[in-house]
Amino acid sequence: MNDSYYIRENGQQTGPFTLQEMFQQHLDVDTMILVPGSDEWQEASYVSEFFEYFEAQGIYFPTEGNLASFWVRLLAYLIDSIILGFAIALLASDYLEQMATLFTSTTITVEQKMQRLQLNLLLTAVFALYNTLCESTPMRGSIGKMLCKLAVVDADGRRLSVGRALVRNFTKILWSFVLGIGYLPILWSERRQGWHDMLAKTYVIRRDV
Structure with missing residues (x-):
C-alpha cells in the first residue's frame, strides 16, 4: 500500500x-x-x-465548517463595545461629560451638530483602530472575538497584515453611515462575509471546530 x-x-x-x-x-x-x-x-x-x-502554527484555514455566523460575531461586537465603553469612560470621563450635553439637549446649534458628528467619528475610529491592532497581532482578533473563540484570517489562514486590517476595519466606518447595511451579507453569503470582508478578502472563523 x-x-x-x-x-x-x-x-x-x-x-x-x-x-x-x-x-x-x-x-x-x-x-x-x-x-x-x-x-x-x-x-x-x-x-x-x-x-x-x-x-499549531497559528494558521486557521477558512472552510465551510468553521466560518463564524452573524450571531456569534454580533456577540463578540457587543462584548467589545462594553469593554471599550468602560475603557473610554475611565480614561476620558471629563470629556464625555461635556459631550453628553450634545445628546441630551433638546435644541442644539449647527456647531453642536458638527461636534456630535465629530464625536461619533472619533468613537468609530477608536473602535476601528482597536480592531486593527488586535487583528494584526498574534491575537488575530479583538478581546470579544477571543472570548467567543473567533479569529480573523486571510484566504490562506494567516493573520492579517496591518494594511489589510486597516482596510477591513476602516471600511466599517462607511457602514456606520448607512445603518450597518454592509454587515447584513454575513447572514446569507456563502462565505459569511460582510462587505468589509469581501473588500479586504478576509474571513472570520471559529477556533473551536
Missing part, C-alpha cells in the same frame, strides 16, 4: 516521506505536495491531514 508523500520545491521533487516525516519538513501553505493515491500535486493548505499541523 502506498503511504508515501512527496514534496516539490523549485522544480525539484523530494521524498518519499511518511506522514510523520512530513511534519518535520517545515511546510508552508504553498508547499506543493503529492499525497498517497493521487497523481495531482496540490498545495499543502488543501490537504486535510495537515490542518492540525498548520493550526
Whole structure:
C-alpha cells in the first residue's frame, strides 16, 4: 500500500516521506505536495491531514465548517463595545461629560451638530483602530472575538497584515453611515462575509471546530 508523500520545491521533487516525516519538513501553505493515491500535486493548505499541523502554527484555514455566523460575531461586537465603553469612560470621563450635553439637549446649534458628528467619528475610529491592532497581532482578533473563540484570517489562514486590517476595519466606518447595511451579507453569503470582508478578502472563523 502506498503511504508515501512527496514534496516539490523549485522544480525539484523530494521524498518519499511518511506522514510523520512530513511534519518535520517545515511546510508552508504553498508547499506543493503529492499525497498517497493521487497523481495531482496540490498545495499543502488543501490537504486535510495537515490542518492540525498548520493550526499549531497559528494558521486557521477558512472552510465551510468553521466560518463564524452573524450571531456569534454580533456577540463578540457587543462584548467589545462594553469593554471599550468602560475603557473610554475611565480614561476620558471629563470629556464625555461635556459631550453628553450634545445628546441630551433638546435644541442644539449647527456647531453642536458638527461636534456630535465629530464625536461619533472619533468613537468609530477608536473602535476601528482597536480592531486593527488586535487583528494584526498574534491575537488575530479583538478581546470579544477571543472570548467567543473567533479569529480573523486571510484566504490562506494567516493573520492579517496591518494594511489589510486597516482596510477591513476602516471600511466599517462607511457602514456606520448607512445603518450597518454592509454587515447584513454575513447572514446569507456563502462565505459569511460582510462587505468589509469581501473588500479586504478576509474571513472570520471559529477556533473551536
